[in-house]
Amino acid sequence: MGAALRYWRLVRIDTAGKRQIKEIKPAKEFFADTFPEYTVESDVNDTEVQRLLLELSRDAPADRCLLAERCLLCFISWQIEQVCLQLEANFGNVHGFSCTDLLPYVLDDDGRLQPASSYQCLSRKVLQSFDSAQSSLTNWTTTRVKQDPALNKFLLELGVYLISDWAILNDTRPKQLERILREFHSLTVSEIEYFSKLLESYHLIYRVQRLQQRSLGIRGKCSPPTTQQLEEIALKLESQIGQILKSETVMAQLQNLASRLRQYRIHARGGALPTVSRDAMDREGISAPQVTNSEENEDNQAEFLQLYRSQFLVCLEQALALVIGSRIRQLQSKKADKAKTFLAALQLIYCQQLPMTAIAKQVGLRAQDAVTRLLKLKEFRADVQQQLMLILRDRVLVLAQNYFNLERIQILEHQIASALDEQIAMVVEEADKKSRTTKNSLFADQICRYIDKINK
């Protein structure tokens, strides 16, 4: 159930890219005429209304048929916007986009009664491919928007992606398929056998052609199989099961199979999206102590610090220089200004203790997510830690004896890690609380000193 006006008011974007509602008078009159029982304010039964509109759009005389279609297109535009809003709600904040950024990719219906040229807007494609026996118009619109290549490309650049049915099928091994269908979907032996043969036939045709496309330089998402590919798949399948299938049937069954695999995938990944931002997860990762603080450990740590304190600072600076230097070289090889952004962000987080979102604004990155991706703090700390250990090992001969088995090296790593972690956790927590009153940690001090030095 939803408001009636969605059938004659179109959501669109104007030339300046702003959202706009356009009322289409003929559609409004047509709707009032066809469904006199509804007023502007009333809720409508979408299923019923859409069923009749669809009928009319197919069988009515030309002018009425176009109007019925227009009403449906208006409805679709609202649903398209809903999908974009949902994407914004789920990912917009962390990945730095809003609904407005997404709309231009998918909301391209100009509101004409008839399409002006050969160009087909997305809503018309949705309507034309819609099969009421398979799905509701709402769900079908959602599906098509989600799969829109341009939208997907934009989202992927921001670190959000939707794996396509075809990539899922490409990535499934026969054995794995059997197990998932048996254990997760509880299918019968003959069903499993049939799907295995279907997947095998699909692999034989589709993967080879995907590779051919790749070799022609075609990038990006896997496109749905062409009619010809479907026919070839049907032919392969026929040789296996002795039954001839129509292309449409093959397509439907492949999608069925993919959706089963997708359900499993969602289940296996824990059934929900990570709702915590990466930033927050990173923070959790370090503030949680890696070693249980037993007395013995504390003793070890104290002993360790006492032994190596004199070496510690010198080595830490060396380790920082090595790791930062190597990061900068890596980034420079990609894009010169990326290295500068990296240093600036590092300075902001450790020396000024700004939160990631604020840093994003200052260094001109889209969102917190991009800062996380650039800084890779967790890896950064681990690299410094290990580098420090290597340098310490060279300096302190006693230490070398500890390197002869996996267990010893783990213990030693723990000791250094906890010594360092204490420092690091402190500074990140401070950064998190935006507290500027607390004294800086050793680790941050060293980083800031180092950055100052290279900026001179």
Added chain:
Amino acid sequence: MRNLSSNTTQLNLDFEVLDTAAIPLSDEQINQAVELSNTIRNSSRQWQTYINALALFAFEQWLKERNNSLTINREHCTVLQPPLANAIASVANLQVGEFKLCLISTSSLSDMEVPLSKIVVDLPEYVPHFYVLIEVLEEQESAVVSNFLSYQQLVENQVRENLQAEEDWNYQIPLSWFENNLDRLLLYLRCLEPDVITLPDVKSRTQLLSTMQSELVALLPQLQSPESELWEVLTWEQGIAVLTNLELLNWVYNSQQADNSSIKTSLKDLLKLLTQPALNVGRWLWDELDELGQQFSWVLLPSLTPTAAMRSPTEEFQAIITQLQNRGLEIPSQARGAYHDLLLAGIPLRLYAVTWHILSESDPHLWTLLLVLGTASHDALPLRLKLRVSDQTSILLEQETNQEQGDSYLFTRVVGGWNEKFLVSVSLMDGIELSLPPFAFYPGRSL
């Protein structure tokens, strides 16, 4: 109107967040991976090779970004050698510093189990210090280095849980055995001494190959069809013999590349080359016959200086050499020859072999073998007599007596490196065939 409808819950779950640790793959890397996979005929192994190559490139990039002091050596890496990639489903024999690594590309379906081939678990030739899992997002053109497991840990767990391989030569390894803290992998690669993880010793497989020779001759041609899998045709023991022998893997790979009618013969020749002791003709240059030469009654001929004409092998040999020189073949005076008499279906034949070291700027280690087949009685050669020469890769040539001309000799000449051997076989049309011990050339006194 901007309320969110409830029917979009499906959407919540469909879109996923690209791991911030995901490594983007460049167009160039994708092209290279496609190119590598193009050399594989079996379509599923072709795809696997493509995905594996992407995994390798992503891993190299990851390692480079995290550490610029570790050296990566991909010289022996299986995925970069088509005959090996054709047989092994993972990326084995990647060298990082002093460690051997094996990369396993995992599916995006996040299974609780990872298939690990017996090949990289049970064959010392391919066993690594560490197995590393890499999730390749082919469609998203990126990959995530995700988990790892040391060989030591694997073996300990395997013994404890008594894990057996399945009939397709795969172990299903629980994902929980793997460690997801990759910093620790880096730590080991940077700091650990490689001998802390003891790898099994590589054994000599010649004995195994010898005992299996006839079985392999019968079975391996079944692998000519690209869709067949090693485990479908061979027992694991037979598999070991093939998988530990690069020449045999090459043969399997080559046999799948093109239709080849003489495939069985080339396989027989190859197995003889691999298992039989070889005659070192290099010693001829020292005026010596090795033990094998003596055993097979080779007779060393005097060096190529004009000698008094006698109706003898020496005289005949000189006549042949002169004839060949007249045809424009250059034979240096250091060249040495020998002959060997053999009986084929009651016909006494004589094989002359001449060898010399070729001085070449491009490759200083080349030698040549000139073969002349005649009869011991100086008659015309029997009809349909064939002379065949093979090396480790294929049948190099096959000569047959010409029906009309009534030839008295068959000539041929092959060139090879010091590590190459040649197998010479003589046959008559009705399946009577005789192979001599392979010819090898090693300029020192022993082989």
